[in-house]
Amino acid sequence: MRNFLAIYSKEMRSYFVSPVAYVIAGVFLFLSGYLFRNILMQFNYWCLQFSQRQQFAQAGMPNLNLNEMVVTQFFSVMDFIWLMVVPMLTMRLFAEEKKSGTIELLMTSPISTTQILLGKFFAALSLYTVIVALTIVFCLILEVYGDPDWGPIWSAYLGYLLLGGTFIGVGVLASSVTENQIVAVLLAFGTLLLLWLIDWSASFAGPTAAKILSYLSIIQHLQDFQRGVIDTGDVVFYLSFIFFTLFLTTRVLESRRWRR
Amino acid sequence: MIEVRELSKQYGDVTAVDSLSFRAETGQIMGFLGPNGAGKTTTMRMLTCYLPPTSGTASIDGFDIGEDSLEVRRRIGYLPEQPPLYLDMTVEAYLGFVARIKGVPSARLRSSLDDTMQKTGVTHVARTVIGHLSKGYKQRVGLAQALVHSPSVLILDEPTVGLDPKQIIDIRETIKSLRGEHTIILSTHILPEVAMTCQKVVIINNGRIVGEGSPESLTAQLKEGEILRAQIAGPKEAVQALLASVPGVLDVQHEDAAAGGIFLVTTAPGQDVRDPLAKAVINNGYGLRELRSMDMSLEDIFLRLTNEERVEA
Numbered sequence: 001m002r003n004f005l006a007i008y009s010k011e012m013r014s015y016f017v018s019p020v021a022y023v024i025a026g027v028f029l030f031l032s033g034y035l036f037r038n039i040l041m042q043f044n045y046w047c048l049q050f051s052q053r054q055q056f057a058q059a060g061m062p063n064l065n066l067n068e069m070v071v072t073q074f075f076s077v078m079d080f081i082w083l084m085v086v087p088m089l090t091m092r093l094f095a096e097e098k099k100s101g102t103i104e105l106l107m108t109s110p111i112s113t114t115q116i117l118l119g120k121f122f123a124a125l126s127l128y129t130v131i132v133a134l135t136i137v138f139c140l141i142l143e144v145y146g147d148p149d150w151g152p153i154w155s156a157y158l159g160y161l162l163l164g165g166t167f168i169g170v171g172v173l174a175s176s177v178t179e180n181q182i183v184a185v186l187l188a189f190g191t192l193l194l195l196w197l198i199d200w201s202a203s204f205a206g207p208t209a210a211k212i213l214s215y216l217s218i219i220q221h222l223q224d225f226q227r228g229v230i231d232t233g234d235v236v237f238y239l240s241f242i243f244f245t246l247f248l249t250t251r252v253l254e255s256r257r258w259r260r
Numbered sequence: 261m262i263e264v265r266e267l268s269k270q271y272g273d274v275t276a277v278d279s280l281s282f283r284a285e286t287g288q289i290m291g292f293l294g295p296n297g298a299g300k301t302t303t304m305r306m307l308t309c310y311l312p313p314t315s316g317t318a319s320i321d322g323f324d325i326g327e328d329s330l331e332v333r334r335r336i337g338y339l340p341e342q343p344p345l346y347l348d349m350t351v352e353a354y355l356g357f358v359a360r361i362k363g364v365p366s367a368r369l370r371s372s373l374d375d376t377m378q379k380t381g382v383t384h385v386a387r388t389v390i391g392h393l394s395k396g397y398k399q400r401v402g403l404a405q406a407l408v409h410s411p412s413v414l415i416l417d418e419p420t421v422g423l424d425p426k427q428i429i430d431i432r433e434t435i436k437s438l439r440g441e442h443t444i445i446l447s448t449h450i451l452p453e454v455a456m457t458c459q460k461v462v463i464i465n466n467g468r469i470v471g472e473g474s475p476e477s478l479t480a481q482l483k484e485g486e487i488l489r490a491q492i493a494g495p496k497e498a499v500q501a502l503l504a505s506v507p508g509v510l511d512v513q514h515e516d517a518a519a520g521g522i523f524l525v526t527t528a529p530g531q532d533v534r535d536p537l538a539k540a541v542i543n544n545g546y547g548l549r550e551l552r553s554m555d556m557s558l559e560d561i562f563l564r565l566t567n568e569e570r571v572e573a
Binding site (some may be wrong): 002003006007013014017018078100101102103106107109110111206225226256 | 308516
């Protein structure tokens, strides 16, 4: 535990001492704020349109759902921004240690590979969580002017935590196979994008393959969370995906010990 | 104490280290000498559990590098050739981090940091960011990093490489001052360094040991006869013939010089020919201006050993 904390706090320090954390948080929050504003303006526009139509004036307004039309919309654009941002959070985690030779210090210290890996993984996940948590401000704005349903919002945030873990798992794995940070970013981004779009090819595959392909899509499993449904199957999917990427990373890090 | 038994490492078809065996006693500074690419770094990486050996093994204080890797790693301090520094951290924060992952208990953390920084002379830059330090100071921080948990064994890979002469002397003095408390292995390709700091030398080339012993004994053991330098006034050929006729002389070379000829006389091992040689010169009426034996330096031995090896291969 002590070793884990030593690695964890070193990584957190390094995020916040360098401009990395601030730039990532700044860019992400600016972009998501911009998108949120536009989604909200769109919703206002619809409300205005509907209220001016004759047919609704008599029969009453249809129920325009704030959750479905704003919150869910917002969340599904947010996950695409993360797809691009997370590889930048994780690229340096191992690539930099390899390049600068500090990996030798870590590997010759009396700590296990798992402790090193978990320290780094949770540091990245914490930074991600902090930035995602800041977007609650947008939901609070809705609360002031409207009446959103908080159940699906909380479950969507839980989904985001799991999705973030998955992204970071892939990012950490990509960072462990190279000492070049740009290679690490591209590998992570490419892999995530593929896993994102994989259910597209499901439409052209046989029935069994289609099922497997759409099951592998990292984004399909998020939709239930956004609707307020916490399905154990989805939770298991994300957790096992995270476990799998972390396991592969320990294998890569230890490959030095058995590779010829 | 470090004990290495038949340690080998192969990268594919290339044999980097070829069944090395040696011992370094507790409290000793052992020099690990060899040209670049001889296998020094590979050996050190195996001793520190960074790389696994292909065959053979080694033990540190009785713990095997393969089976008790964690115990071994607790007992070693390692300074790789490229000091493993986080350039964005301050010296103090960095050493604190290293101390924590090396398992220094929290209660002793402060005092071991202060001790180490004082020993390596970095106390006054404790709050400086490592990236802003000079090369010499970075090297000291690297050394401090290896020392912070007071390991019983220190493994230093070319600790003075790339430093200026003043910094080299400083680092050497620091290393010497650590003798006794720690068993130290120090690799280098710089010969005077070994003569100055080490009690034992292991010379390796192409992954194999080609010489082993104290710097003095190595010099004595490998001396194949002595070379005398004599300055004698007299006709060149006559003097040369006279010198060659002295019993025990194997070879005489002549070197031209302004004031009297200089002759380099190679003698058979174990024979002191200085007295008979001087007598012969005086009796024949030549002027003996100078006669001294030329010590074979560690450098000569090193070159001889590593060159012979190359011819064999």
